[in-house]
Amino acid sequence: MTNQLSEQPGANGTAAEPAADARGRVLELRAIRDEVLRGPSEKATEAQRAKGKLTARERIALLLDEGSFQEVGALRRHRASGFGLETRRPYTDGVITGWGTVHGRQVFVYAHDFRIFGGALGEAHAAKIHKIMDMAITAGAPLVSLNDGAGARIQEGVAALAGYGGIFQRNTRASGVIPQISVMLGPCAGGAAYSPALTDFVFMVRETAQMFITGPDVVQAVSGATVTHNGLGGADVHAETSGVAHFAYDDEESCLEEVRFLLSLLPSNNRENPPPAVSEDPPDRRCESLLDVVPADGNRPYDMRAVIEELVDDGEFLEIHERWATNIICALARLDGQVVGVVANQPQSLAGVLDISASEKAARFVQMCDAFNIPIITLLDVPGFLPGVDQEHGGIIRHGAKLLYAYCNATVPRISVVLRKAYGGAYIVMDSQSIGADLTFAWPTNEIAVMGAEGAANVIFRRQIASAEDPDAMRDRMVKEYKAELMHPYYAAERGLVEDVIEPAETREVLIRSLAMLRTKHADLPARKHGNPPQ
Incomplete structure (x- = not known):
């Protein structure tokens, strides 16, 4: 029987000579593997480097522990014919798939190879991605996609579009089951952009990565507006304006290093807890500097990051969506070696109010923490929701309800700390005891x-103020009276809405003790297919 593999045409379409014996076949296999590892022509590799981009295999090597990568489907090739494809059948079909380890823990990965068909997705290309996604879900391990592709392969028509559908379906099936991380290292246009949007985290590299549904040419044709690729969908646009990207970096090396750091803070799947770490930061360390960081005057701003830095282990935390909706902070950190999610108002930006973007940002983060068994610490200093016609017409009620729903639905340990202001509906929404916080300090x-x-005072005493001989003096007196009666620090504690009023310096120790107590918390939601959260 003729060896089918040896009669397959090579990357250049020519037939290889049949192998004479087993040793010859091994040599042939080695030659094929060398061809796979080399990839396409040196010219294609030089073109990739000229754009400031690494090759797909170089990216995988940076992401995974050294020597841990096991490739899957390296010899896969498309079977399409016509439009010039019949003479171009390179191995891998433009995507490298497999698994390896990050900090010794299993991770699955696929990486588009832009040097082959511009990383465009065809039937075989999609089948490889489908397989590695299925393997990641079955194994219960994170999936990282290194995206650098030109969209659907036009020569393969609807088969390519169906390939994207299979990816989206698996993204959705894996949501909340395994961590999914998308790393944007090149262009991502059209329907292809929806896969990253379905994943838990999106990383982008400046200048080389773009994401958009319709490109600059289409935008100009339809609206007449002229815009560059980066101006339309670059890393800074999505990190600051749209909120599509959680992280943006200047180069691929630092980007992939941060992906490794993020993976060290996440569990492998929703059945596990995040990996603990040994901390040399004493759990009973007092945080005396907090008295200097947070002004007693509620109208004076400060940087909430300084509070988080003082509380968490070694002052180290990873902020999510750092440059979008800056009036709220979402971060992953450790307390006594255990991973926690931190949600905190940022008085330095818009006085820390909640608005549409802040509500969406925090809601998605709370949902992610709950899905992956990460306890949530909420630090409150919130004057309320942002008033304004734009906010109301933009649906602040609907968007604010997303954060409320996320907290109410979360079953992980939840601890809140009120630092200064906590007013109105924003106080309730920011994980108050009334919506299920386990402990509030x-x-x-x-x-x-x-x-x-x-x-x-202006509402309650408006008649007295209006009729007084000195309205300003009357207003000041009524304000002091209201503060003394209803806003003193122990009012909420007296009514059981706060467990305790604590010294700021004790906060770290109190949080760590409380988390240790809540570590075995078990809470069930009512039986249902799924909820219907506000959209």
């Missing part, structure tokens, strides 16, 4: 109320 500087004292 407050600093002596806390003010928990329906609204600020000035606004409350």
Whole structure:
């Protein structure tokens, strides 16, 4: 029987000579493997480097532990004919798939090879991605996609489009089951952009990576607006304006290093807890500097990052969506070696109010933490929701409800700390005890109320103020009276809405003790197919 493999045409379409014996076949296999590892022509590799981009295999080598990569489907080739494809059948078909380890833990990966058909997706290309996604779901291990492709392979028509459908279906099936991370290292246009949007985290590299549904040419044809590729869908646009990208970096090396760091903070799947680490930061360390960081005057801004840095192990945390919706902070960190998610208002930006973008950002983060068994710490200093016609017409009610729904639905340990202000509906939404927070603590500087004292006095005592001989003096007196009666630091604690009023310096120790107690928490939601969250 003729050896079918040896009669297959090579990458250049020519037939290889039949192997004479077993040793010859081994030599033939080695030659094929060498061809696979070399990839396409040196000219294609030089063109890739001229764009400031690494090759697919170089990227995988940076992502995974050295020597851990096991490739799957290296000899796969397309079977399409016509439009010039019959003479171009390179191995891998433009995507490298397989598994390896990151910090010793199993991770699955696929990487588009832009040097082959511009990384465009065809039937065989898609089948390889489908297989590695199925393997990741079955094995219960994270999936990382290194994206650098030109979209659907036009020569293969609808088969290519169906390939994308299979990817989207698997993205959705894996959601909340295994961590999915998309790393954008080149162009991603059209329907292909939806796969990264379905994953848990999106990384982008400046200048080389873009994401958009319709490119600059289409935008100009339809609207007349002229825009560059980066101006339309570059890393900074998606990191600051659209919120599509969680992280943006200047180069591929630092980007992939941060992907490795993120993976060290995530469990392999939803049945496991995040991996613990040995911490040399004492759990009972007092945080005396917090008194200097947070002003007692509720109208004075400060950087909430300094508070988080003081509380968490070694001051190290990974901020998610750092440059989008900056009035709220979402971060992953460790307390006594255990991974926690931190949601905190940022008084340095818009006074820390909640608005549409902040609500969406925090809601998605809370859902991610809950899906992957990460306890949530909420640090409150919130004056309320951002007022305005744009916010109301933009659906702040609907978007704010997303955050409310996410917290109410979360079953992981949840601890809240009120640092200063916690007013109105924003106080309730930011994981108050009334919506299910397991423990709530407050600093002596806390003010928990329906609204600020000035606004409350103007509503409650408006007639007395209006009829007074000195309205300003009357207003000041009513404000002081309201604060004394309803906004003193122990008002909420007296009514059981706060477990304790603690010294700021004790916060780290209190959080660590509380998390240790809640580690065995078990909570069930009512039986249902799924909820219907506000959209």
